[in-house]
Amino acid sequence: xxxxxxxxxxxxxxxxxxxxxxxxxxxxxxxxxxxxxxxxxxxxxxxxxxxxxxxxxxxxxxxxxxxxxxxxxxxxxxxxxxxxxxxxxxxxxxxxxxxxxxxxxxxxxxxxxxxxxxxxxxxxxxxxxxxxxxxxxxxxxxxxxxxxxxxxxxxxxxxxxxxxxxxxxxxxxxxxxxxxxxxxxxxxxxxxxxxxxxxxxxxxxxxxxxxxxxxxxxxxxxxxxxxxxxxxxxxxxxxxxxxxxxxxxxxxxxxxxxxxxxxxxxxxxxxxxxxxxxxxxxxxxxxxxxxxxxxxxxxxxxxxxxxxxxxxxxxxxxxxxxxxxxxxxxxxxxxxxxxxxxxxxxxxxxxxxxxxxxxxxxxxxxxxxxxxxxxxxxxxxxxxxxxxxxxxxxxxxxxxxxxxxxxxxxxxxxxxxxxxxxxxxxxxxxxxxxxxxxxxxxxxxxxxxxxxxxxxxxxxxxxxxxxxxxxxxxxxxxxxxxxxxxxxxxxxxxxxxxxxxxxxxxxxxxxxxxxxxxxxxxxxxxxxxxxxxxxxxxxxxxxxxxx
RNA sequence: GCGCCAGUAGCUCAGUUGGAUAGAGCGGCAGCCUUCUAAGCUGUAGGUCGGGGGUUCGAUUCCCUCCUGGCGCGCCA
Numbered sequence: 316x317x318x319x320x321x322x323x324x325x326x327x328x329x330x331x332x333x334x335x336x337x338x339x340x341x342x343x344x345x346x347x348x349x350x351x352x353x354x355x356x357x358x359x360x361x362x363x364x365x366x367x368x369x370x371x372x373x374x375x376x377x378x379x380x381x382x383x384x385x386x387x388x389x390x391x392x393x394x395x396x397x398x399x400x401x402x403x404x405x406x407x408x409x410x411x412x413x414x415x416x417x418x419x420x421x422x423x424x425x426x427x428x429x430x431x432x433x434x435x436x437x438x439x440x441x442x443x444x445x446x447x448x449x450x451x452x453x454x455x456x457x458x459x460x461x462x463x464x465x466x467x468x469x470x471x472x473x474x475x476x477x478x479x480x481x482x483x484x485x486x487x488x489x490x491x492x493x494x495x496x497x498x499x500x501x502x503x504x505x506x507x508x509x510x511x512x513x514x515x516x517x518x519x520x521x522x523x524x525x526x527x528x529x530x531x532x533x534x535x536x537x538x539x540x541x542x543x544x545x546x547x548x549x550x551x552x553x554x555x556x557x558x559x560x561x562x563x564x565x566x567x568x569x570x571x572x573x574x575x576x577x578x579x580x581x582x583x584x585x586x587x588x589x590x591x592x593x594x595x596x597x598x599x600x601x602x603x604x605x606x607x608x609x610x611x612x613x614x615x616x617x618x619x620x621x622x623x624x625x626x627x628x629x630x631x632x633x634x635x636x637x638x639x640x641x642x643x644x645x646x647x648x649x650x651x652x653x654x655x656x657x658x659x660x661x662x663x664x665x666x667x668x669x670x671x672x673x674x675x676x677x678x679x680x681x682x683x684x685x686x687x688x689x690x691x692x693x694x695x696x697x698x699x700x701x702x703x704x705x706x707x708x709x710x711x712x713x714x715x716x717x718x719x720x721x722x723x724x725x726x727x728x729x730x731x732x733x734x735x736x737x738x739x740x741x742x743x744x745x746x747x748x749x750x751x752x753x754x755x756x757x758x759x760x761x762x763x764x765x766x767x768x769x770x771x772x773x774x775x776x777x778x779x780x781x782x783x784x785x786x787x788x789x790x791x792x793x794x795x796x797x798x799x800x801x802x803x804x805x806x807x808x809x810x811x812x813x814x815x816x817x818x819x820x821x822x823x824x825x826x827x828x829x830x831x832x833x834x835x836x837x838x839x840x841x842x843x844x845x846x847x848x849x850x851x852x853x854x855x856x857x858x859x860x861x862x
Numbered sequence: 863g864c865g866c867c868a869g870u871a872g873c874u875c876a877g878u879u880g881g882a883u884a885g886a887g888c889g890g891c892a893g894c895c896u897u898c899u900a901a902g903c904u905g906u907a908g909g910u911c912g913g914g915g916g917u918u919c920g921a922u923u924c925c926c927u928c929c930u931g932g933c934g935c936g937c938c939a
Contacts (some may be wrong), residue, residue: 348883357881363919370919395882396919441939483939508938595937606865606935613937620939645933648866676867677932717887718875721867723932725874730888739887745901753898795878807876810886821903840898862901 321386329380352400359397370397406771415842428469437642451699455715457642459802467797488539494519495532579626588660603656625657639670675720681727713740746813751860770831
């Protein structure tokens with residue numbers, strides 16, 4: 316048992332003896348300020364109301380009844396409004412480092428998901444242009460969430476949904492067609508709602524080169540297929556440069572060719588949730604909390620985007636994904652209610668919160684002190700590729716992950732580039748590299764360190780005890796981040812842990828120290844190396860051994 | 863007008879079921895390299911946690927209200 320578990324049990328027993336409910340669960344936390352001890356509990360405050368006594372008195376009674384010698388407690392005392400603080404003897408917690416050393420690259424993993432399956436859909440950009448920085452945020456978040464779920468025992472399928480059907484694709488095809496004709500006529504008539512980017516011109520040139528018989532651009536279907544293929548290829552290259560891999564690419568068009576859309580309509584109509592009005596077919600989404608009903612088949616016979624979305628999630632469910640997470644931009648938040656409504660209306664007993672949505676706020680790109688307007692149609696935006704080329708994959712990943720999804724993100728390209736030597740990701744990587752340097756210079760095989768014969772009591776410095784606590788907290792951090800789908804917690808944790816590593820490294824030497832300090836510090840260095848590398852890998856960031 | 867998200871140091875942002883003296887990076891100031899990487903460390907300055915109410919032993923955290931910003935409110939996606 317860890318000291319934490321022993322303390323919790325002892326607190327519960329003492330509290331029950333004082334009259335607390337038998338199911339009382341005392342909470343232990345790491346005090347922000349190390350001067351408040353290694354562990355602290357607010358149990359007395361929580362019991363104050365139930366016992367109708369002052370927190371301070373209860374705390375005092377609890378302390379006198381506690382049997383915590385087993386946990387290595389050197390001191391237990393009451394402080395503040397009724398906190399009980401525990402200070403542990405040197406080495407009492409450091410003993411736990413053997414778990415890190417034994418766990419190695421798997422330390423921090425758990426099996427909370429019990430190998431259940433989950434589908435994580437992200438990026439899902441229309442193949443109408445290169446991936447911009449907003450897609451980059453989705454890629455970074457989606458990939459990190461997927462990894463977090465894998466670390467906590469879920470079987471994850473990373474999925475990319477291609478909206479390769481519908482109005483936007485038609486606009487794309489006609490835009491390319493216009494550029495093809497421009498090559499011979501010199502006049503470009505970009506259609507209403509069309510795309511103006513320079514890449515459209517390039518696709519047009521490539522199309523003509525590949526289809527010399529259609530210099531007039533009369534075969535719109537061929538142009539469409541060519542353009543979609545070209546852009547998918549470009550997006551694949553962007554994702555490859557970013558280091559993101561998908562297990563499944565699902566094509567919206569297949570929902571039509573496989574009859575899934577028709578089947579979905581049939582199910583909704585038969586379920587009695589659809590009605591005709593103004594020549595269109597509507598779904599009564601107000602039955603499921605929407606503020607107005609939604610059209611699913613327009614009066615011209617085509618479908619609105621949301622019907623294939625419902626069909627898609629029907630397919631996801633049937634594929635066995637009892638859990639599905641969609642990572643999308645906040646500009647899609649109106650779809651949440653209606654897609655869920657559609658899924659509910661299918662009457663298949665799919666849970667109400669299906670699918671889950673992880674919406675992230677918008678990314679603003681600053682360049683030269685001015686906001687870069689992101690507009691694919693106007694052809695002005697910053698692509699994922701641009702950012703990777705300018706500041707590197709690791710820095711882009713970290714910057715896009717360091718903020719919680721709910722925060723708007725300002726990505727200042729100039730700052731990211733100019734400060735690339737002093738930004739957080741390098742700080743974290745440097746901490747890892749410095750620790751690696753110890754083993755390299757000392758010519759020590761770090762992988763052979765087990766900690767089994769280490770005298771942990773040698774780790775007496777405050778700096779190393781703080782580091783030990785942080786490292787041991789990694790598994791709980793991973794679990795919390797996975798539960799709340801919050802990769803930014805990992806980013807914050809790594810920054811704080813790197814700070815502790817740098818401080819410790821700077822103040823206390825390892826090589827050349829006498830035993831038992833040498834062995835204990837080598838074990839601590841190895842543990843730090845493993846935790847930093849594991850945390851970085853969750854975010855998809857490399858952990859270089861030297862910089 | 864309605865809905866969702868946010869407002870914390872000069873800037874960009876963390877803050878884990880409500881906890882003790884609210885933190886980090888960058889920027890500012892003052893220091894530290896014959897010792898495992900100075901891409902580092904130490905110290906210091908900088909805050910009415912948007913304003914105002916409420917809930918309680920205790921509120922940056924929960925509730926109400928107002929202000930400001932972003933996003934959405936389509937037979938677009």
